[in-house]
Amino acid sequence: MTASAYDRADAVPALTIRRVRPDELTAFLRVLGDAYGRSVDDYFVDAWRGAFDYDRNRGLFLGDRLVGTGTSGLVSVTAPGPTTVSVACTGNLTVDGAVTIPGLAERMFRQQCREHRDEGLPFVVFTVMDIMKKFHFRVGSAPVTESVRLSLTPDRSPVADGHVHGSVEDVPLGSAELRDVHRDAAATTVGMMIREPAWMGAVRRLAAVPVRPEVWGYREAGRLQGFAVFRPVSDSDGRRTVLVVDELTTIGPAACHALVGRLLASGADQVVIEHWRLDDPLRIWLGDRVGVQRGPLRDGLWMRILDVPGTLTSRQYAGAGQVTLEVADRFLPEVSGRFLLEVDADGPRCRPSRGPVDVRLTVGALAAVYFGATSGRAVLESGRAVASDVDAGKRFSALFRTDQIPFSGPEW
Template sequence: MDAALPMTSIDPRDRVALRDWATASRAAFLQPAPTEEALDERLAEVADHRLTAVRDVVGGEERVVATLRTFDAEVAVPGAEPVVVDAVSTATVLPTHRRRGLLSRMLTADLERARDGGLALAALIAAEAPIYGRFGFGTATRSTSLVVDHTHVRFRPDAPSAPGSLEFVPAGRTEDLARVHDRARRARPGGFPRDAAWWAAAGRRGEGRWLGTRGHVVLHRDEAGVPDGYVAYDLADTSTGRVAGGTATVADLSATTPAAYRALWEFVTSIDLVRSTRAADRPVDELLPHLLVDPRAVQTGPVDDFLWLRVLDVVGALSARRYLGAGTLVLEVVDPLGLAGATVRLHVAPGERGDGEGWLSPEVSTTGAAPDVVLGVGELASLLLGGTSAMALHRAGRLRCSPADAHALQRLFATPEAPWCPTWF
């Protein structure tokens, strides 16, 4: 570890310091130094974030060589209110200073701070999958991509449908979109908030942004005129000769009812002169194929990890969600970094159904009892939102327990919908 180089905090409102910090972080992601416009956007985005830098003297000048950004944000969990987590981002070390322990120092210091501050979880999106397992993170949501062939799209007669209306939204008018997204992200495990700065940046369409120069946003309203879905897409002319063959790329599609969801997909897949739609960062249990007479009109894949979680407080993390199954298990959670390891009793009694949806509240407490299941802190993070099969982890040798207890874990942690996070942060 390179203990000689000091870690310092950066004031996110200090433009000069932020420029040095952003120049270093962008270089590690192979990008040029920020323009003044990009810096303005960054200032707005990170105004209340925690920025860390490591500096070194390079060519006689002190420069930022490593960066980390963290902030508090809510992640939706099964059956309960979203949980505030330590969101980790912009973890970079310049190639000249890599593999000297700088990331390890910055990240472990921040995780300790978050745990001491009472947060039960940390979250991030990994640039490369091998980096974060050693820090106790595990994959909590997965996403996939779709290609829809419009010539084969026909909705089933029983596909949900309701009266409503569609309208184009002018660039920059994002209030209705933000409201729809906020309702949708709370309703599904893995959902992540988008603040005003996120929407302001999304509203500025153009090259290299959320929506390109041919971007459009269409809002759906229900019969009463209340917004209940939107789709944001870009168009490209991919015709050959006189044969029309435009392609739509969906940047974002969010709906709070299946009928609005259907209306938006029906809209995009029936635009004249457009023959196919692509969409990335979609849920692995996307509804669209189930709505179609020919589900092969939707080609799905690949599936990749998206949101990673790190448990900082085992009792807090297990208590934050609700469960559909009932059961009692003693879990020994092993944490090689020594931040959160604990042996706990998770008890979910049948019949204590809190609300009409069948979610059950758990009782969770530390215990000296012998464990039924021994698992790593990263494996617990993977199970927490219901996105990873306990049976698969058991078969992979990553849970130490009987097959029956792995099955019991599977029943306890399963969720009706796959967890999904479509928001980069």
């Protein structure tokens, strides 16, 4: 076998990966800012400072020079059940463009994965820019949630709904009630994750530049049950106004109906919801009041498995059954193995096995079916999973079938 890029990088003695000290924060952010084409001003540094996790974030150093970044933090994510799983959220994997040593991103990501595996975490989640998708496919990651951009063209008439009994009001962007709504919505939405309040606050501050968004909340029986974070945008000639909704998070349909109705009745020529779930109810209840256009699919959350038994026992399953999986992992060989997954009335169990294999698959294919965004049948048809016979394929597909399409919403 020929040496891979990350094998060659492992042999470079001048490279180290370690924690970032407080006095190195600006250097860290400069590398990060250069990678994303963003200037590092005082606002940017201050927004990061309050949420920077010095215990978990890592810098890649060439001698004393910081040349790469990788962030990480603990989050909770909702798995099929629904059930809440404690995992790590990694991100901002960047390398200074002036450094031409191959395999540095692989080296950084492998260390992050192994550190979190040593912590006992079953998998990591993250979002991926288009330029990094090939990289993450190559190292065994997979997209696990998707969304669409929804464009709504109103007829300027309010949207009435008989079971909406609350009211829509302005809410401060930094309100703790927004975090409460997000947490409660995430608890029942497969694929959503909950970040620490400091991190959510930092991301919201960064998202507010250069235009500070507005927030409308839906309140019923004294409790906020949903919110929309949006900003008005004018087209090039200034004749049309578009409300761009960066986040719409609700608990139950009444809040969703009320907030979308208020946005449509605002007088804007168009309402664009940036992140909308695939099991779209809007076209059903809006009827012919509005023109609805769905954009192309957009990746949301990605996942990288660190421990197969820990991952497969962290979710619930629709029914009983068993299947023996042989999982191949070239990037993290310690994850590979043969495992028996058994599900009965007592819940799931997974352990190493020497029995006959029902399905052989890559670690990325297993990640793809975990949340239910991709069916077992689909990964079998893709060739990334191979069943020993028809019955084994059916048992595999049946075990991982879910009744909720996963949805993660925006990154924060």
